[in-house]
Amino acid sequence: MKFLKAFGAFWYDFIIGDDWKIAVAVVTSLAILLTALKTNLFSDTALTLLGGAVIVVAFAISLAIDVRPKRRR
């Protein structure tokens, strides 16, 4: 059990790292692109450009969340 926990922690640290929002941004972007692909409405050029744009926007949002000022309690 201890080994499994350590094994899981290693891969979590290796892939997700110290900011889970980046991984979420990437997965969400690819999910949006997949949805667009499944509509069969777009050409390859449109899909790739959409994918690139969505990834850039998702990263910008994750970074904006990261640096937002803390609310005073």
Add this chain to the structure above:
Amino acid sequence: MDAATWGLVIATFVACFVEMVEATTIVMAMGFTRSWRSALTGTLAALGALAVVTVFAGYALANWLPESALQLAIGGLLLIFGLQWLRKAILRSSGRKAVHDEAAIYKEEVAAAKAAGEPTGGLDMFSFMVSFKGVFLEGMEVVFIVITFGLNADNVPAASAGAIAAVVIVLIIAIAARRPLSMINENLLKYGVGLLLASFGTYWAVEGIGIFRDGRESLNWPGHDLIILALLAAWLILSRIFVAALRTPAPATTPAGISVEADK
């Protein structure tokens, strides 16, 4: 060599160079403070383990996955790695995160080595384990980058050559300097690697989404490989905008999630 191969070699060289500098700092701290023999044994054991991982992971990825699935899986992971490096570079460049400092990390490792007590005869397990862990963890990312870049560009030897050249050069500098390699502008190098990984990651991950359509063919970017230059420019411009926007005005309160630790 064509431009794509040069890009491949440079990307793996710089990525490996940065990780090697970090691993060397840890090994030097153990060697100078406790036991060179144990630190170097740990380093060799880690390099051996990394070689085994490289062979098995490379074989599995190359033989078991269709091309578009490979592009999606490793493009997605490269994208995550690249954007994490880019995030840190932006936060450091804008003064919101402590700059990576090899000298400070060296001091921390030396303090930990001294606190662990005097090494006893034979193999010093503390030096061995710390060196092994340091080299293995830093090396895993390099292994991944070499395999993914190499397989995608269908040129594993060029990717490996870039990584090996970096290992050799860092070792030569370390042996000549005999001190932590804090003279190297690691933050700038990490910024460059982040941009490269983010660009290649975007390119491959988007291509790989084609696995979900009939025929499982990869999506085709306009301009094919040349679009990577446009992606590189886009990530560079976005990162500079963020650096400029985050630098001023100076925040009155500590931003959420931004610590000033000297992380490794």
